[in-house]
Amino acid sequence: MSPSPEPLTSLSGSVSPRPGAAPEPAAATDVLPTDLFAQNLRREREAQHVTQAELARRMEEWLGTTIGSTAILRIEQRTRAVRLDEAVAAARALGVPLVSLISEDPVRENEEAIQESLADLAVAEQEWEAARHRIDQTTRLIQQLSAERKQLIRDSSPSEADPSA
Structure with a gap:
């Protein structure tokens, strides 16, 4: 028999039941x-x-x-x-x-939500920075390939000064 999955813990430290599990009954307190x-x-x-x-x-x-x-x-x-x-x-x-x-405690819950959102923002900023880096690399590659294409077109075109053409 395989062990049951661990409960999920949010960034705020609260524990959620594993997916599909019945919620825990409310304690008397x-x-x-x-x-x-x-x-x-x-x-x-x-x-x-x-x-x-x-x-x-x-x-x-x-x-x-x-x-x-x-x-x-x-x-x-x-x-x-x-x-x-x-x-x-x-x-x-x-x-x-x-x-x-x-x-x-709405203030504490609000603070927890802010901290979770700040963590999400930090991840999104890192992802954005990586995407921006990929965009810069791809842009430079396109510029290089375009310059090479122009050179190839010039090199493959018969020259007007070439008498054998």
């Missing part, structure tokens, strides 16, 4: 995204001194449908699930990125 959203929504709303009624009104403007302050209360108490369009509307109504409402 894992916080679900809906729980994070509820916690972070309340924290951000209170930090901005926005009432549940005011947040609901702002969200209603963006969504074009009635939300109501009781829906905000129930979302924050985790007795009502939040729909994706409501989550987006709440983030916009509070003027924050959606990721800040669904992440435990």
Whole structure:
């Protein structure tokens, strides 16, 4: 029996399950995204001194449908699930990125994404530099071959000064 493949590790150090593997069940200490959203929504709303009624009104403007302050209360108490369009509307109504409402540490996650992108950029720059070098080499070769062709054409053409022609 062959050993199972190792899990994939991203540049940020997080481990992904091997391809095709079932996701690991959430540990009892894992916080679900809906729980994070509820916690972070309340924290951000209170930090901005926005009432549940005011947040609901702002969200209603963006969504074009009635939300109501009781829906905000129930979302924050985790007795009502939040729909994706409501989550987006709440983030916009509070003027924050959606990721800040669904992440435990959005600053750290953002920094990890920046570092991964910088690593990708460094690789792309190296590839670009190698391609630029190949372009320069190919351009010089084409120039050399073109000069040789001109010389060959001149050498193979009968000369007007040649009396045997």
